[in-house]
Amino acid sequence: MDSNKIEALLKKYWEAETSQEEEQQLREWFRIHEAPEPWKETAAMFRYFDETKKKSLDDASFNATVVSHLPAARTGRVRKLVYNTLRIAAGVSVLCLATWFVHKEMQESTDPEVVDTYSDPKLAFEETKKALLLISQSFGKAEKQARKINMFNEAQEEIRKEKTTQEQKL
Amino acid sequence: MNLESFQNRVLPAKNKLFRFALRFLGSEEDAKDVVQEVFIRVWNGREQMNEIQNWEAWCMRITRNLSLDRIRSNSRRQTRPMEETFDVRQEALTxxxxxxxxxxxxxxxxxxxxxxxxxxxxxxxxxxxxxxxxxxxxxxxxxxxxxxxxxxxxxxxxxxxxxxxxxxxx
CATH class of the missing domain: 1.10.10.10 (Winged helix-like DNA-binding domain superfamily/Winged helix DNA-binding domain)
Incomplete structure (x- = not known):
């Protein structure tokens, strides 16, 4: 590339109208060629840009430091998974316990009549029969006792009558 | 993004980030700290990286923001101008x-x-x-x-x- 072309490119460069490719051509030209006196400072400027671009970090030790400071990817993910699972499990357990307590409470507060109700008519008949039999047996016992009391009353009545007849005779 | 692709894709941009931070801060130590912090932030936000078209520009933007934050937090301490040394020794030069x-x-x-x-x-x-x-x-x-x-x-x-x-x- 001749110096006229470079001069034209430099003019565009100072006007901030050069493309990236044209700027690359300028950099390359000043890197290879010895710049004439009027462009000495411009050459120094391109050299300054090149030298600035050489500044770098120590590769191996810097990378190692960065990686050692990163929150561990895999353990982090596993920890997150375990944590989330535990949270869900805890939630489900609380829900189950609550349901169980509510169910228990409901059972305890239900009317005994409702609890002892039979859905099978045959069984209900049998159970009713048993209950009535039990009541009738109890009534039988009570009647026996009542008869004894009645006998005592009748005897008392007889004695009173006898007493009245004797008093009238006298 | 796993650790391997982070090391292969993101870490190589470290020198560009370092030079950019250095341009703001003037201190290599501060610039290094900023770059390290940038990488930690990028790692923590790695899930978003698929949505970002130009992740290098994104990293550069984080570098700029963190450098400006550091300048603000160090406002009492004067940021010193960059002390530049250039190795321009060449065989052809006296x-x-x-x-x-x-x-x-x-x-x-x-x-x-x-x-x-x-x-x-x-x-x-x-x-x-x-x-x-x-x-x-x-x-x-x-x-x-x-x-x-x-x-x-x-x-x-x-x-x-x-x-x-x-x-x-x-």
Whole structure:
């Protein structure tokens, strides 16, 4: 590339109208060629840009430091998974316990009549029969006792009558 | 993104990030800390990386923001201008020429350091790192017009000062 072309490119460069490719051509030209006196400072400027671009970090030790400071990817993910699972499990357990307590409470507060109700008519008949039999047996016992009391009353009545007849005779 | 692809895809951008942070902070240690923090943030936000079109520009933007934060938090401490040393030894050059080039580059460094911050960032991204205008817009969150105007002004200032240096042999 001749110096006229470079001069034209430099003019565009100072006007901030050069493309990236044209700027690359300028950099390359000043890197290879010895710049004439009027462009000495411009050459120094391109050299300054090149030298600035050489500044770098120590590769191996810097990378190692960065990686050692990163929150561990895999353990982090596993920890997150375990944590989330535990949270869900805890939630489900609380829900189950609550349901169980509510169910228990409901059972305890239900009317005994409702609890002892039979859905099978045959069984209900049998159970009713048993209950009535039990009541009738109890009534039988009570009647026996009542008869004894009645006998005592009748005897008392007889004695009173006898007493009245004797008093009238006298 | 797993650790391996992070090491292969993201970590190689470290030198660009380092130079960009260095441009803001002037201290290699601070710049290194910022780059390390950038990588930790990128790692923590790695799930978003599939949605990001240009992740390198994204990393550069984080670098810029963290560097600015650090400047703000260190506001009591004066940020010192970058102490640049250049190794320009070449077999073809005499020791006198080498010293002359080194001094020119040092003066160019001072000219660039003296630019307003936005212009300094843009000239660095374009002339040192070779980013396209679109990428610079993305990194600095500026529109195209602002980028072009600031690059034009920056180059114009550099050119004027270089011309003075050349004319007065400064």
């Amino acid at each position: 020791p006198h020429e080498t010293t002359e080039i080194r001094e020119s580059m040092h003066r160019i460094g001072q000219i660039i350091e003296a630019l307003p911050e936005k212009q300094r960032q843009i000239i660095h991204l374009r002339d040192v790192e070779g980013y396209s205008y679109n990428e610079i817009c993305e990194i600095l969150e500026l529109d195209m017009n602002q980028v072009k105007v600031n690059l034009f002004r920056a180059r114009n200032t550099v050119r004027e000062k270089l011309t003075k240096m050349n004319a007065y042999g400064l």
